[in-house]
Amino acid sequence: MGSGTFVAPPKFVGNLQDVYGFSESVRLAGRVPGSRVVFAVIQESDKSISRKLRVPLGTSVYALRRVRLIDGIPCSIETVFINMERCAGIEQHDFSREPLFDVLRWEYGIKAVSGDEKISVTTLDADEAELLEMEEGHPAFYKSGVVFDENGDPFEYYRTVALSEYIRYATEMTAR
Amino acid sequence: MANVDYKSPIYLQLREVVRSKIEEGEYPPGMAIPSENELSEMYGVNRLTVRNAVDALVNEGLLRRIQGKGAFVVGDRLERDLDSLSGFRQTIHERNAEPGTKVLTKMRRKAGGKYARIFGIGEDDDIFYIRRLNTANGDPVSVEHTFIPATKVPKLDGIDLGVFSLYEVYGFYGVSPVRAYETLDLVTLEARDARMLDVDPGQVVLLFTCYTYDKDDDVIEYTCSYTRGDKCSFTVHNRS
Secondary structure, X not given: OOOOOOOOOOOEEEEOOOOOOHHHHHXXXXXXXXXXXXXXXXXXXXXXXXXXXXXXXXXXXXXXXEEXXXXXXXXXXXXXXXXXXXXXXXXXXXOOOOOHHHHHHHHOOOOOOEEEEEEEEEEOOHHHHHHHXXXXXXXXXXXXXXXXXXXXXXXXXXXXXXXXXXXXXXXXEEOO | OOOOOOOOOHHHHHHHHHHHHHHOOOOOOOOEOOOHHHHHHHHOOOHHHHHHHHHHHHHHXXXXXXXXXXXXXXXXXXXXXXXXXXXXXXXXXXXOOOEEEEEEEEEEEEOHHHHHHHHOOXXXXXXXXEEEEEEEOOEEEEEEEEEEEOOOOOOHHHOOOOOOOHHHHHHHOOOOOOEEEEXXXXXXXXXXXXXXXXXXXXXXXXXXXXXXXXXXXXXXXXXXEEEOOOOEEEEEEEEO
């Protein structure tokens, strides 16, 4: 306020029960998804990742960090850690173009059937602020969680920092 | 409770009197029955007898006794509780924190434009507005604003929300939540709510918004809850 009036685009509603990945959800909302890869590396799992993926310390994991864009605006930074044993060769893909969700599903046959997510408040550090074109210390959602396949095995652990200016999280509950 | 007659112990006879008044609706669900003193005077029996009669109904689950407040009629329960289903669940960071709720405001008011639209009612129709402060170990965690159309729960005025949860009250009045749509945003607080939550004005908090629908797809409750991000987070469990 005080700096003039402008019309903000409606927030993208990220439905947490969606069976789609980010790109598909954004497209279904009539918006244009985009991704910039910040890094994509094979690394050894540390204690925290090992626990989440239920693998021994030092297991090979694929670490992928992307800035997610909606209509060209950087809205979130998503970092995923995937158990490489489940998807050898995944590093060959260009995830600025291909949806990770589709590659896991159709190339590796990994189907996400359940997950636990936790959402809290954080503030952007210097790197995050630069990637999201915001001030350092700006408040944001912090969302983390583990995704499980149909056997109940965890295959992906993610940490997302998202700007509430552009994204709203939603769930819908129905009585059985 | 079979065959209580005039020869039965007096506390059993009183128990059946109170039971039939509950069943006939003279003592409606959510309301307090007369105090022990009043019952003792009404029927000319001593207080110990009253206490035994009321105890029996408390044990049956027909009454709920609250220290210092009296005995309240428990109505029908909801078979399904949306709380038990998936959706955002608030988790307090501190371990073993004792949760508490304080009702700050409970009033009947005109819906006005915004809530008339949300509930699909007239601007001059009545709604209930409830403002509650939720605490953990006495520290403020969230301020919750709840709006309910008066047509759905007409007797809400008389019900002590320190005794019954809103879900229990819905059950008493046959209002059955079947669906809820919930969202999370980050917002800054206005001065009054900031003071209530003991945070600096301008500090960002989690805004949890929930629309609850009944089987006719009417909105029966609209809730906005401003929650301190340093005190809690929200979790969701998904299964497709």
